[in-house]
Amino acid sequence: MADQWNGKSQANALGFSIFLWLIRKAGLSSAYILLKFVAVYYLFFSKRANEGLIHFFSKIKLPQPASLSNRYKAFDLFGQSLIDKLATYMGAGKKLTFDFDNEQKLHELASAGKGALLLGAHLGNWEIAGQLLYRIDTSIHIVMLDNEQQQIKSLLEKHASGKSFSIIPISDDITFVIKIKEALDNGGFVCMHADRYMEGMRTLKTVLFGEEATFPFGPFYMGSRLGSPVAFVYAMKDSKYHYQFSCSEAHQGEKPQELLDNYVTHLEEKASNYPHQWYNFYDFWK
Numbered sequence: 001m002a003d004q005w006n007g008k009s010q011a012n013a014l015g016f017s018i019f020l021w022l023i024r025k026a027g028l029s030s031a032y033i034l035l036k037f038v039a040v041y042y043l044f045f046s047k048r049a050n051e052g053l054i055h056f057f058s059k060i061k062l063p064q065p066a067s068l069s070n071r072y073k074a075f076d077l078f079g080q081s082l083i084d085k086l087a088t089y090m091g092a093g094k095k096l097t098f099d100f101d102n103e104q105k106l107h108e109l110a111s112a113g114k115g116a117l118l119l120g121a122h123l124g125n126w127e128i129a130g131q132l133l134y135r136i137d138t139s140i141h142i143v144m145l146d147n148e149q150q151q152i153k154s155l156l157e158k159h160a161s162g163k164s165f166s167i168i169p170i171s172d173d174i175t176f177v178i179k180i181k182e183a184l185d186n187g188g189f190v191c192m193h194a195d196r197y198m199e200g201m202r203t204l205k206t207v208l209f210g211e212e213a214t215f216p217f218g219p220f221y222m223g224s225r226l227g228s229p230v231a232f233v234y235a236m237k238d239s240k241y242h243y244q245f246s247c248s249e250a251h252q253g254e255k256p257q258e259l260l261d262n263y264v265t266h267l268e269e270k271a272s273n274y275p276h277q278w279y280n281f282y283d284f285w286k
Contacts, residue, residue, distance in 0.1 A: 016086065023087050028095050028241070031083045039075040043068065049075075049281035056284065059209045062275050074276045077237060081125035081279070084237075088128050096128075098235075101246040105231065106189075109250060110138040115184030115228040116250070119219055121195040121267055122279040124236040129245050133189065140165040141183045143176070143192035177222065184228040191233070194219035194263060195280065204260050209268060211285050220256040220263070228252075230259060232266045236274045246270075 015038075022031045042049060053074050057065030064070060087093035109116040115138075120126035133140050144167055168179045168190070183190050197203050197216035204217050223230040229250035235243045248266055251259060271278055 016082075019083055020086055020090070023083065023090060023092050028083065028087055028093070031087075032080060035076065035079040035083060039072055039079055042075045043072050046281070052280065052282040052284070053278075056278050056280070057275065059211070059285070060272060060275055070276065074278070077276050078279050080237065081128070081277075084125060084243075085127050093128075095241045097242045099242070099244050101244070102249070103245075103247070105247050105250065106133070106136050109229055109231070110136045110187070110189070112229075113187045115187050116189050117180075117184065117219070117223050117226070117228055117230045118189055118191045118233045118247075119194040119223065119230060119263060120191065120233050121193055121270075123195075123267065123271055124234050124274060124277045125243065126191075126233050126235045126245075128243060129233060129235045133191075136189065139183065139186065139188035141168050141180070141188050141190045142166070143168045143170060143180065143190060145170050145198075180222060181226055184226055190228075192219055195267070204257060206257070206260050206264050208264055208285070209271075213264075213285050215260055215264075217256065220259045223251070223259050224254060224256045230254075232263055234266075234270050236270065236277060238274075 019031055019034070022034060050071055053071050054066045057070055062070065084093060084096060088096065106116075127142070142165055166183075168176050168183070170176050180190050195215060197214065202217035203214045204220060205212050205214050207213070229252045231250050232248040233246065235245045238244050251262060254262070
């Protein structure tokens with residue numbers, strides 16, 4: 001996988017800046033219109049992303065996996081997820097509405113004071129779940145790879161509106177693990193993706209949609225060893241301006257492999273129900 005993904009966002013700082021300006025001046029609908037041209041560009045000029053989508057659609061047996069309409073829908077929804085995230089951080093996402101499954105579980109985890117590790121994937125738009133997490137009485141910490149573009153991080157932090165969050169960058173040493181442990185010990189929620197790894201990282205394997213796939217060891221090891229409960233969270237877009245947020249039951253005391261297997265069970269269910277919101281644009285099984 002290392003030659004498929006280098007830890008950097010698909011977007012760039014200039015693109016973020018343009019959409020930030022458009023959202024602020026003209027709103028979400030105008031940003032969605034511009035996005036259609038961007039989606040068409042990726043449809044015809046991003047070979048790797050298209051091959052990755054076709055492979056995934058074939059894997060889950062989606063009808064006509066190679067069709068232009070299926071791939072365009074995925075690129076368009078991916079762009080919408082970025083726009084919606086920007087609008088939410090800016091306080092400009094008033095058109096967006098949300099329903100929440102199992103919200104009470106998050107309130108219970110916060111009240112227990114032991115913190116929680118919230119694991120998501122590059123599926124849907126779980127970062128936008130901040131609309132829910134801001135209602136939870138605890139601190140929010142987002143774990144990101146250190147080689148995500150710093151300009152994009154700065155833009156997000158500069159334009160963020162409402163309750164603040166902290167970013168914990170994953171680095172080559174163990175300082176980020178110490179920061180995660182401190183956040184959990186203080187009762188905070190630590191949010192991170194658990195589906196991608198890079199070359200040199202320790203990994204675990206399990207079967208995803210009938211074929212063995214590789215996942216990062218770190219999230220599941222920390223979930224097993226740091227003592228805080230673990231929940232799997234997703235925010236799936238089911239209409240133009242509406243998201244459905246879900247939180248699993250808490251897992252605690254499981255070994256890393258067992259935790260991964262449970263994570264993948266939830267991942268398969270969500271990906272099957274929302275195939276066009278799978279945003280790993282490469283051969284995930286390679």
